[in-house]
Amino acid sequence: MLVLLFFAAHWYLSLFAQTFFQHRYAAHRMFSMHPLWERFFFVFTFVCQGSSFMSPRGYALLHRLHHAYSDTAQDPHSPHNSTNAFGMMWKTRTVYQDVLNDRHAGAERFAQGDYPEWPALERFSNQWYARLGWGALYIGFYVAFATAWWQFLLLPIHFAMGAVHGAIVNWSGHKYGYQNFDNHDKSRNSLFFDFLTGGELFQNNHHKLPNRVNFGVKKWELDPTYPVIWVLNKAGVIRLRPARLAPAQQAA
Template sequence: MAILVFFLAHWYLSLFMQSFFQHRYAAHRMFTMSRRWERIFFVLTYLWQGSSFLSPRSYALLHRMHHAYSDTERDPHSPHFSSNAFLMMWKTRTVYHDVLYGRSAAAERFAQGDYPEWTALDEFGNKWYSRVGWGIFYILFYVQFATGWWQYLLLPIHFSMGAVHGAIVNWSGHKYGYQNFDNHDKSRNSLFFDFLTGGELFQNNHHKLPSRVNFGVKWWELDPTYPVIWLLDKLAIIRLKKGNAADVAVVA
């Protein structure tokens, strides 16, 4: 039971920070927050992503490239230019490191917008000893609480949690599902209620309306991250930008 709780907690906490902080805040600036809260969420991103921590700045630039070049050869992670999900993940990793270490001239085109930066934490979170340290922590937790050998098969997912989330979203969200909009790309909505990736699998909606904080646009499309963002706005922890404060269904 402890292993299941730990796995689900890591899955959804890591997923929330990627969707809320790195995607909707860093890449798209759908809302604002104070410097203090930005630093708090920066630390939570590091803690909850652990060994698969992604620099919010690098994530933002990589994601802006994805929108600009969606499903073309210049897209950093289109499933239509990789023969399988693992090769797509490796390509994404390579582009991410080029962006992180300033080797991507293409990414600098998208560096003019605002995004959160914390150089010291970015550098530390991407060091090998930080990633290995988190990996050792996961292993020790399993040694202490695992009740069957098969539970250790979950460890590789812990090690690469952020990459697994990204692979699911980009592979499935650009191959499988339905379309509300013709975006001139292959983006799809894969689930009606995205319990798996917190709303990120409404890719077709998001590519049509990249500034909309609620990724569901039909009344029956449920984005579970949106109510949390709505609550954070009501608590004055963040401030939704004009046009994002109301949840209005869009009729395609």
């Protein structure tokens, strides 16, 4: 039971850190926060994502490339440019490392945008020994608390949790589901109630309205991350920025 609770906690905390801090904050700047809160969520994201932690700066530039070149040959993670999800995510990893180390010429046009940085933590988190250390912690937990052999089969997902989330979102969100908008790409909404990926599978909505903090558009499209953001805004932890489109236009 403890192993399954640990797996669920790792899945959803890592997912929340990605969609809240790296995606909606770092890449799209949908809200602002005090520098101390920014450092808190930097550490929160590092702890929750562990061995699969991505630099918010690297994530932001990678994601802005995705929006600019969605489903074209220059898209860093379109399923329509790869034969399977593993190939797509390996390409994503390669582009991410190039972006992170300033080797990707195409990312330069997005480098002037605002994004959070903490160079010391970002350098440390990308070292092999940091990722190996997180992996050792996961293995140690399973050795201590696993009650059946099959539970150890979950370990590879822990090692690559962020990549697993990315594979699900980018593969499914651009291949399967329905479209509310014609975005001139292949983005789809894969789920009506997106508890699996925290609202990230409303890809068609998000590509139409990239600055809308609530990824759901229809009344029955539930983005579970949005209520958390609403509470954090009311509590003064973050400050939501005005949407670029009026509500009537967003719901069209």
